[in-house]
Amino acid sequence: MNSTDCSKQINGGRRCLSVINAHIQRHTGALSSVRQALWLTKSSLIHGLPSHITSPAAVPENQLLNQDERVQNAIKHARxxxxxxPRPKKEKYSNTLLHNLLHLCATLQPTxxxxxxxxxAENYSLAASWKRGDDLFQVRGQNGLLHCSMDPLPRVCGETEVLETSxxxxxxxxxxxxxxxxxxxxxxxxxxxxxxxxEGYPYPHAHTLYFLETPDSNSKLRPEQFRAKMIMFTFGNALARAHKLYGTQSVLEHPITVQAVGTNGRIFQFLVFQLNTTDLSEDDGIKNQVWLEEDVELYDFAKVRPLIKRKEVKVRIPL
Structure with a gap:
């Protein structure tokens, strides 16, 4: 993987507010809510996913052969x-299940x-900074797994809808x-x-980020904090790409879209972020947009049933 480390920090210089720093997560106050993440990224929230993402799932051509059975087998394999x-740990089965589902999706490549x-790409280092009011903010660190693409994701909203966010x-x-x-x-x-x-990496566009709940109890996030982290990292990836493509251009002629999926191995969070502007200093003007689908259960429960051996009872009748 053609990656570079951009997470180094040198003491001195200006004071900066660290929003997400994966390297010192234990000692950093995590974002308290999605509301806070929306303010930091100057974004408006739309509940539910865009229809162009959800509707193709019902089309038979987009489904796997024996899809339900294969998904159930993916769950059984992980759990x-x-x-x-006797019982795998959450960090183990969550990671296994995610890779199993990604493998199933990859089998659709012929069509x-x-x-x-x-x-x-795994363990890439992200760094993005921006100003909000008089404060300088930074999101940096490693979030885990990223689907990179040769092609950018299409924008979700057109120009008219983006202008209406003002x-x-x-x-x-x-x-x-x-x-x-x-x-x-x-x-x-x-x-x-x-x-x-x-520079020159053939898959330069962030497509989908994948988040797993951390097993460390010292840095475990509540569901609301987990979703806030998803927003900040999708925003950070989009912002870094925008600065690379457009430099100081504030309102983007071609908005940048990044998706995210988060899971604890049973419940999934889905998110789409569209970066419309990098002018984040004031509250007025064009806003960025977030679509969020919360707490989608893949299955109800997975329980190991105890193995019961048959007991044969022989009765002896005296002659």
């Missing part, structure tokens, strides 16, 4: 078969050639500051925007 222990123009009002946190629980760090370079991949 029961891929372990030597969907665009799948072959994507590749999975009339939307961001939710206020008054009298509490929306940055009250963010950690301050020293940064040597203010304008750092790095996607984690070197």
């Amino acid at each position: 029961f078969w891929d372990t030597t222990e 969907h050639p665009a799948i072959g123009r994507r590749i999975l 009339d939307q009002i961001l939710e206020s946190f008054y009298p509490v500051s929306p940055t009250i629980d963010l950690q301050q760090v020293n940064v040597y370079k203010e304008e750092i925007n790095c996607s984690g991949f070197r």
Whole structure:
């Protein structure tokens, strides 16, 4: 993988508010809510996913042969078969299930050639910075698994709908500051925007980010915090790409879209982020857009049934 480390930080320079820093997550106050993430990214929230993403799932040509059975086998493999222990740990079966489902999706490549123009990248380092009011913010670190693509995702909303976001009002946190629980760090370079991949990488576009719940109890996030983290990393990937393509252009002629999927091995979160503007300093003007589908259950439960051996009772009748 043609990657580069852009997560190094030098003491000194300007004070910066670290929104997400995967390297010091234990000692950093995580975002408290999706509301806070929306304010930080100057975004409006739309509940549910866009119809052009959900409707193709009902088309038979987009479904696998024996799809239900194969998905159930993927779940059984993750929860029961891929372990030597009586019960696999969540970090184990969550990761296995995610890769199993991605493998099933990849089998559609013969009828969907665009799948072959994507590749999975692990442990890439992201860094993105922006100004909100008088404060400088930064999101950086490693979020895990990323689907990179040769082609960018199409925009979700057209130009008219994007312009209409100017009339939307961001939710206020008054009298509490929306940055009250963010950690301050020293940064040597203010304008750092790095996607984690070197120039010339053949898959430069972030397509879908995948998030798994951390097994570490010290850094475990509540569901609302988990979704906020998804927003910040999709935004960070889109912002880094926008600076690469358009430089200082604020309102993007061609918005950048990034998707995200988060799971704990049973419940899934789905998110689509459309970056319309990099002018985030003030509350007015064009807003970015977030589509969020929360708490989608893939299955109800998975339970190992105890093995009961047959007991034969022999009755001896005396003669």
